[in-house]
Amino acid sequence: MSRMIVLFTFLGASLLGGACLHAQEKPTEVRAARKIALGRSLFRSDLLSGREGMNCASCHEPELSFADGQVESPGILGIGVGRNSPALWAVAAVESFPGPDLAARDPFAVTRALSLAERCLVPIENPLEMASSVSEALERINASKPLGLAFDQAFGRILGKVRADHLGEALAAYLASLSPPPSPYRAYLDGDREALRPIEREGLRVFNGRGQCAGCHSGAALSDGLVHAAFTDDSERARRQAERQDDLRQDLARELQRQDDFELPRTGIGQAFLARLRPTPTAGCEPGMTAPTRTQGGYDGGGPPPFPQLQTLSLWDVKRTGPYFRDGSEPRLDEALVRHVAELREVSGRREELRRRHRQALRASRGRARPALLPAWLDRDQGAPPTPARLGPGDLRALEAFLGALSPRDG
Numbered sequence: 576m577s578r579m580i581v582l583f584t585f586l587g588a589s590l591l592g593g594a595c596l597h598a599q600e601k602p603t604e605v606r607a608a609r610k611i612a613l614g615r616s617l618f619r620s621d622l623l624s625g626r627e628g629m630n631c632a633s634c635h636e637p638e639l640s641f642a643d644g645q646v647e648s649p650g651i652l653g654i655g656v657g658r659n660s661p662a663l664w665a666v667a668a669v670e671s672f673p674g675p676d677l678a679a680r681d682p683f684a685v686t687r688a689l690s691l692a693e694r695c696l697v698p699i700e701n702p703l704e705m706a707s708s709v710s711e712a713l714e715r716i717n718a719s720k721p722l723g724l725a726f727d728q729a730f731g732r733i734l735g736k737v738r739a740d741h742l743g744e745a746l747a748a749y750l751a752s753l754s755p756p757p758s759p760y761r762a763y764l765d766g767d768r769e770a771l772r773p774i775e776r777e778g779l780r781v782f783n784g785r786g787q788c789a790g791c792h793s794g795a796a797l798s799d800g801l802v803h804a805a806f807t808d809d810s811e812r813a814r815r816q817a818e819r820q821d822d823l824r825q826d827l828a829r830e831l832q833r834q835d836d837f838e839l840p841r842t843g844i845g846q847a848f849l850a851r852l853r854p855t856p857t858a859g860c861e862p863g864m865t866a867p868t869r870t871q872g873g874y875d876g877g878g879p880p881p882f883p884q885l886q887t888l889s890l891w892d893v894k895r896t897g898p899y900f901r902d903g904s905e906p907r908l909d910e911a912l913v914r915h916v917a918e919l920r921e922v923s924g925r926r927e928e929l930r931r932r933h934r935q936a937l938r939a940s941r942g943r944a945r946p947a948l949l950p951a952w953l954d955r956d957q958g959a960p961p962t963p964a965r966l967g968p969g970d971l972r973a974l975e976a977f978l979g980a981l982s983p984r985d986g
């Protein structure tokens with residue numbers, strides 16, 4: 576029944592998408608529009624997870640700027656995913672994303688930089704998110720004639736079977752079609768110099784100047800797409816994040832034992848991981864839990880890195896996308912700013928010590944760490960990372976006003 580609903584919704588959406596196309600448009604434009612319409616339906620389709628009510632939009636709600644307003648969204652087993660769902664505006668302007676290689680064995684090890692299309696497939700296999708697998712999602716998609724036809728039309732050829740790269744490409748095309756909601760700052764960038772109020776213009780000066788914000792929040796996404804040291808490993812926030820990572824494994828194991836009708840994926844990176852969390856008596860395992868130990872980013876086996884590796888967040892519509900930061904630890908934007916500035920200043924002030932500890936951690940990882948995903952200034956002998964100056968209450972108020980101008984005026 577639920578599958579029927581999904582298919583009807585899908586058909587409705589793709590027909591509507593088709594109806595919007597004008598006869599004079601070129602075939603490539605028609606295909607591009609079809610790919611976007613297809614990606615839009617897939618983003619809302621339960622076929623990717625195989626579970627009713629679990630799709631990309633469950634955590635990235637279009638009406639909430641593709642965030643969801645929660646500290647952590649619940650994944651398929653009903654437990655939080657350990658991270659805050661970010662807004663997805665202009666995400667296609669970000670060059671690459673740190674993530675697990677779907678061919679890797681540990682879904683929690685950040686092993687390489689992924690393209691947007693590859694990144695879009697990760698939630699399908701992540702045991703905390705959809706806990707399915709790409710190959711099973713493709714089986715479900717390939718079992719549907721109308722979907723097969725929509726893929727053929729979007730890709731402009733008879734595909735035979737839909738492959739993983741087609742699925743990723745359609746989702747990425749949809750995300751690439753999203754542009755941030757109209758806001759005073761966009762109008763300003765488009766040439767309307769009066770669009771910003773004086774205090775917002777003052778905030779923009781701090782953003783580009785003393786705040787050094789644009790050193791990391793740059794480009795069309797207001798994110799350089801790089802991984803930065805946002806705070807140090809001995810901070811309270813880092814300790815809480817590390818604890819949360821360990822708790823998540825315990826939570827998953829507990830839910831797998833409790834929801835014994837939960838079907839494990841048959842393939843994919845989550846498969847072996849989840850199977851280890853739910854040992855069967857016949858497998859000769861202890862009935863208790865043998866949770867795999869924490870792996871920290873690229874430092875697998877070498878102890879925690881001297882800083883949490885976090886990719887710069889986009890800022891479009893930031894006023895409405897709280898709670899803030901990748902751990903969702905700050906409900907208020909003004910307080911997020913105060914903390915962010917203090918944390919970035921601390922990282923910068925202690926960079927020599929962090930560099931030293933980073934080199935030690937690299938040695939201890941015996942070559943398994945992946946420097947490609949580390950902040951450049953830690954690895955090479957560069958100067959300081961972009962660092963905000965000490966900002967007074969007036970600067971912070973102006974910055975907050977400027978950040979407000981990244982949302983629609985009435986919002």
Ligand code: HEC
Binds near residue numbers: 660
């Ligand atoms: C259970 C919740 C959940 C579901 C379902 C989910 N996401 Fe996400 N998504 C997140 C969270 C949390 C992050 C941030 C991860 C991080 O900080 O490392 C994220 C990050 C992303 C990013 C990278 C953006 C960034 O700045 O880090 C993209 C792209 C994305 N998701 C697309 C998708 C797509 C496409 C789907 C469906 C196939 C999907 N998501 C399903 C929670 C979810």
Ligand code: HEC
Binds near residue numbers: 790889893911
């Ligand atoms: C060194 C790079 C860097 C600089 C400089 C920087 N940021 Fe950030 N920003 C980040 C990273 C990385 C994150 C994610 C941090 C986290 O999750 O803890 C972030 C997150 C944020 C967030 C939270 C967004 C959300 O949706 O949760 C805001 C707001 C923000 N930055 C604003 C600013 C402002 C304003 C400045 C200037 C005072 C600034 N940033 C300077 C890298 C930077």
